[in-house]
Amino acid sequence: MLLRVEDIEVxxxxxxxxxxxxxxxxxxxxxxxxxxxxxxxxxLLRAISGIRPPARGRILLDGTSIHTLKAHQIAxxxxxxxxxxxxxFAQQTVLRNLYLGAFLRTEAERDAAxxxxxxxxxxxxxxxxxxxxxxxxxxQQMLAIGRGLMANPHILMLDEPSLGLMPxxxxxxxxxxxxxNAEGDLTILLVEQNVRESLEIANRAYVLETGNIALEGAxxxxxxxxxxxxxxxxx
Ligand SMILES: Nc1ncnc2c1ncn2[C@@H]1O[C@H](COP(=O)(O)OP(=O)(O)OP(=O)(O)O)[C@@H](O)[C@H]1O
Ligand SMILES: [Mg+2]
Numbered sequence: 739m740l741l742r743v744e745d746i747e748v749x750x751x752x753x754x755x756x757x758x759x760x761x762x763x764x765x766x767x768x769x770x771x772x773x774x775x776x777x778x779x780x781x782l783l784r785a786i787s788g789i790r791p792p793a794r795g796r797i798l799l800d801g802t803s804i805h806t807l808k809a810h811q812i813a814x815x816x817x818x819x820x821x822x823x824x825x826x827f828a829q830q831t832v833l834r835n836l837y838l839g840a841f842l843r844t845e846a847e848r849d850a851a852x853x854x855x856x857x858x859x860x861x862x863x864x865x866x867x868x869x870x871x872x873x874x875x876x877x878q879q880m881l882a883i884g885r886g887l888m889a890n891p892h893i894l895m896l897d898e899p900s901l902g903l904m905p906x907x908x909x910x911x912x913x914x915x916x917x918x919n920a921e922g923d924l925t926i927l928l929v930e931q932n933v934r935e936s937l938e939i940a941n942r943a944y945v946l947e948t949g950n951i952a953l954e955g956a957x958x959x960x961x962x963x964x965x966x967x968x969x970x971x972x973x
């Protein structure tokens with residue numbers, strides 16, 4: 739087991755946003771967490787990356803507790819968090835944004851990672867000296883993912899990478915997520931509201947409903963489930 743979240747509770751001002759949430763991620767998997775607005779998807783990723791530590795429960799990476807560590811220590815152990823809304827620095831160049839993702843790495847590691855990111859996203863190589871703010875929404879999402887990859891992580895956590903993109907680009911992003919997983923042998927924890935596409939690429943998935951896991955199973959299994967079809971696929 740690479741990552742294990744055990745019965746966590748996460749609160750904002752004493753009010754729990756997540757209650758008794760447990761999930762597992764095995765090495766090499768794509769695991770999706772799907773849920774509507776405000777169900778706690780972002781909170782879950784923030785708990786794992788140490789931005790919002792859980793008030794109860796445990797989070798284990800390779801069997802070792804990480805929920806008591808600081809965010810930068812968790813990042814150093816190989817968990818990369820690509821935040822909701824991308825969080826790129828608009829007034830910095832594409833290259834500078836990518837370098838920020840590798841601040842914990844040596845120069846040689848950084849250059850190797852940059853080569854891989856440019857192979858994956860040729861458009862970022864082309865635009866490397868442009869200000870990030872001049873990129874399209876899809877390109878900024880690629881930059882955010884690229885920055886996450888620059889740390890050379892074991893686990894890449896993506897918070898709604900398809901949000902706000904036009905349908906064609908949504909497909910592109912999901913294809914890229916699959917490629918990153920397959921080619922880089924990289925484990926992916928994906929949080930999404932785009933239910934069908936997520937379940938299609940996920941090995942396993944969890945359905946989050948207001949702070950609780952309502953359902954879990956293989957991606958294709960959940961695509962067939964009545965709850966998912968009725969509540970999320972409008973069938
Ligand atoms: N900083 C905060 N302070 C107080 N409450 C918060 C804070 N952030 C989130 N919440 C609350 O916690 C709950 C879960 O929010 P969260 O952002 O994790 O949901 P989400 O599933 O990511 O939603 P979305 O799909 O809109 O991104 C919501 O009720 C939200 O209002
Ligand atoms: Mg969110």
